[in-house]
Amino acid sequence: MGFNSRHDDLNTLLEPASVAIVGASDNPDKIGGRPIFYMRRHGYAGTIYPINPQRAEVQGERAWPSLDALPATPDLAIVAVAGEQAVQAVDKCAELGVSTAIVISAGFSETGSAGKALQDAMTARARAAGMRIVGPNSQGLANFGNGAIACFSTMFLEVEPADGPVAVISQSGGMSAMIYGLLRQRGIGVRHMHATGNEADVTVSELACAVLRDPQVRMVLLYLESLQDADVLARAAALARERGVPLIAVKSGRSEAGARAAASHTGAMASEDRVVDAYFEHHGILRARDPHELVRWAELSLRGPLPRGPRVVVVSNSGASCVLASDAAVEHGLQITPLADRTQQALTDRLPGYATTTNPIDITAALLSNNGLFGQVLPVIADDPAADMFLIDIPVAGRGYDVETFAADTAEFAAASGKPVAVVAWQENVAATFRARGVAVYADEQQAANAMASLYRLHQWQARDTAPRHDAEQGTPSSFDELSSPSRFLSESQSLALLSDYGLTVADYRCCTDADTAVAAWRTINAPVALKACSAQLPHKSEHGLVALRLNSEHDLREALHRQAQTLKDLNVHDATWIVARMQGGLHECALGMRHDPVFGPVIMIGSGGKYVEAMQDVALLLPPFNTEDVIRKLQGLRIGTLLTGVRGDPPADMEALAEQAVRLGQCALAANGKIASIDINPVLVRAQGQGAIALDALVELSNSSET
Known part of the structure; x- marks a missing residue:
């Protein structure tokens, strides 16, 4: 390097x-x-x-x-x-x-x-x-x-x-x-x-x-x-x-x-x-x-390798501690999975009849009379399919307990298993005995589970594909040096064209200059349309009533355009054109965005969209380059992620297509090399699985223009 x-x-x-x-x-x-x-x-x-x-x-x-x-x-x-x-x-x-x-x-x-x-x-x-x-x-x-x-x-x-x-x-x-x-x-x-x-x-x-x-x-x-x-x-x-x-x-x-x-x-x-x-x-x-x-x-992390999976086996001499440790593990996104039948049978042969052998394993107070129980139990569970890491919870020990043997057996097991082992021991003398043997010790179950979850997360990140993270073929790039605008914003038609150059699927639209060309565009589309005034001077059209939806007659189209033209005149905007776009249907409205951070460069946003995007705040951030799998993982962590998988009879949404839109937006942002300050794409309409996702509206803000 x-x-x-x-x-x-x-x-x-x-x-x-x-x-x-x-x-x-x-x-x-x-x-x-x-x-x-x-x-x-x-x-x-x-x-x-x-x-x-x-x-x-x-x-x-x-x-x-x-x-x-x-x-x-x-x-x-x-x-x-x-x-x-x-x-x-x-x-x-x-x-x-x-x-x-x-x-x-x-x-x-x-x-x-x-x-x-x-x-x-x-x-x-x-x-x-x-x-x-x-x-x-x-x-x-x-x-x-x-x-x-x-x-x-x-x-x-x-x-x-x-x-x-x-x-x-x-x-x-x-x-x-x-x-x-x-x-x-x-x-x-x-x-x-x-x-x-x-x-x-x-x-x-x-x-x-x-x-x-x-x-x-x-x-x-x-x-x-x-x-x-x-x-x-x-x-x-x-x-x-x-x-x-x-x-x-x-x-x-x-x-x-x-x-x-x-x-x-x-x-x-x-x-x-x-x-x-x-x-x-x-x-x-x-x-x-x-x-x-x-x-x-x-x-x-220092005491052993990273965990290869999220499954934790809990061992304790207290049933209550078994419950608390299991709860903590699940709260931190880990899994408590039952042990295999053969493992449970082997444990049954070693533990008293009133012990629990599923997972968590309650070895009970028998530990007081049999100081070798840890040494007998731990090797049995080392290779169980449910065991990616081990949490040993000791809520009480002291006089009568051979803590030195417990610690030695645990350290030997940790070295032999090649898997993370954490001990919960709040008593300082007990903790010190385990720590002296090179075993990681925590004061409570939450701390131990939190540490385990962090290391599993690190394993997931390190296991990611390290190849160049570009899934989609890059579209025909625009020349960012040639982008210009009387304000710092591109018009909607310019914004959509730029995104289309980079392979994003955008709405079917026509640029029109007056009512006659707008009507002609509607007839060509032959379906209900949206009419939107288009000017770089008006980045936020809806606030001025410059968007009309579901128009499907010449009369309605001309009337809407006349109203918008009057509004534009009142706003002293003289360079406007109009977009006539086919009305689209789909399952969910999502949003995509990009902001060029002065420290980190381009940052891509994806999540819930529509008119409630600011109120919902259900979005995730990624830094390009990334691939569709990265995006889907992020979507699955959002509230909208559950809806996209299909609930209450709705079909699953095309998350793959939405993710590909995000990948292409990341490619566009990297190619811009700082010349674009932000991109707002809202809504992105996501259809049923296999039917795609489409950007209906877009706004590009330039970083190298000054407002006039």
């Missing part, structure tokens, strides 16, 4: 041969002292250059009065001085040819427009000199694989670091430390913990690409408040997929209030949340709601 060289050249951030600390302190509890303390403590083998004009030595290292005085140019500089001194230090680093700098100092874009201007100018000078910047307002970067701890986080003193398979990358320093701490509480080692701050230059996405080249990394966890380089994160997702490394993210700013808070924190704008969801799904990035959920998902 090829990457832009600018995004590639971050080795000196993660593996610097030498580090200068501008503002170095002899006090390890000061911001300028922590990195030196951490690097010495964790075995950093490179050269440390403390910069402090007041001291000859800092924390046992020779100090230097200035960057100019250094005997060699460092790979990495940490800037831990305030205000104008920070800007001067960054400029001096760039002048000396330092490869990368971490600007810990605050007071830049997070403070407002003046701070952003200062940040932008400083970054531009660094970029011109070829130097990369992390921050400003960054907590720093930490690589525990080599001891390069260019970070001042207190968390490393609170929770002892341990190298491990996880990389944590965050815009927020506080969130990176929290995720690190939660992982360590669960006994999971962290190799990378990086915080990008304001992201004047280096982003979370770029660092995700960088850490994925570390062969020891088996999990990448992200915290994002904004996303300004979606294409780079897409590359990281592709690299993660190639390596089989789960990429899990928290993207804050789900609410309007949260988005405002994120903007004030990082100085960056947030994207519309539904589009973020569609982007993550498109690229196979799991989205957790918060750091706690993020870490719970990570723990289960």
Whole structure:
């Protein structure tokens, strides 16, 4: 996979041969002292250059009065001085040819427009000199694989670091430390913990690409408040997929209030949340709601393979816990399927007569008198067709229970089965015993089922066809450079023609200039028609009474056109023509749409349509390219999805044809390459299965025209 060289050249951030600390302190509890303390403590083998004009030595290292005085140019500089001194230090680093700098100092874009201007100018000078910047307002970067701890986080003193398979990358320093701490509480080692701050230059996405080249990394966890380089994160997702490394993210700013808070924190704008969801799904990035959920998902993923199906087998020593675990699994979209007869017979041979052997399996309080029950039961169910993953629920254990044996048997089973195993144990000592054996443990059934469902979703995304996602043959493309309009909108006839070029099925219509040509068109169509005024100046015709339906006589047609002509005159619209279109019949009114997002590019909308489209809000989003199977999966998750399959005697609708319309709209949007701001197709009339779907009305908004 090829990457832009600018995004590639971050080795000196993660593996610097030498580090200068501008503002170095002899006090390890000061911001300028922590990195030196951490690097010495964790075995950093490179050269440390403390910069402090007041001291000859800092924390046992020779100090230097200035960057100019250094005997060699460092790979990495940490800037831990305030205000104008920070800007001067960054400029001096760039002048000396330092490869990368971490600007810990605050007071830049997070403070407002003046701070952003200062940040932008400083970054531009660094970029011109070829130097990369992390921050400003960054907590720093930490690589525990080599001891390069260019970070001042207190968390490393609170929770002892341990190298491990996880990389944590965050815009927020506080969130990176929290995720690190939660992982360590669960006994999971962290190799990378990086915080990008304001992201004047280096982003979370770029660092995700960088850490994925570390062969020891088996999990990448992200915290994002904004996303300004979606294409780079897409590359990281592709690299993660190639390596089989789960990429899990928290993207804050789900609410309007949260988005405002994120903007004030990082100085960056947030994207519309539904589009973020569609982007993550498109690229196979799991989205957790918060750091706690993020870490719970990570723990289960690290402990074993992804589940290949949605079926869960529950085992507990409590009938009540069996019920709660089953309910939780079903609530999260998983399945509790009865075990095969042969499995049930084998369980009957091992369990007391009052135990339950279907699924869930209640091994009862007999566990207290037979500490080997887990070891006897688990191997029996390992290969049952109902078993894609296992949830072991222990509501009570303690004195009299051999928890060490339970944990050892469970860990052995998890390794042998090759399937995900989660344990529910709320007692801390019980949980710690299982976790010490490398088993994922959760405080309750909801947490366990939620983690299992997330990993099954990731498996589904990773199992998708990775071939180019274009089902339909692309139609004859229009030249988007030649599109023009007196306003930013195309007329309806222009809009329909553009969509027809890309293979969408549109209504049978004629363009007319007066009543005589409208009547002639009606006679040619020889069926009831709709009459619609057509002008780029009037994108919303219905609001002005410029749509007349079910006209089927010359008198009615002329009368409707006369009324519309008078309305157009009152509105001072002189360039109008008319569309005469055959009235269409079908089962359901759906809607298709496209919006060009400034971060993610074209986004396709599909769902319920007609005049209640805004009220229903029953729509799904996809990022092109995609195929018809992708669209149908999305439709099946909507309320209208049930109607499209046929209910109360109605025949099934032609979802395949509707999905193909969406695929072709995605192709059109990609070909437009940003020249179209939005497309609104409503309604799309969906007929019975095998009879197709047809776009009845369309409105294209250009992004390169200005209203006149």
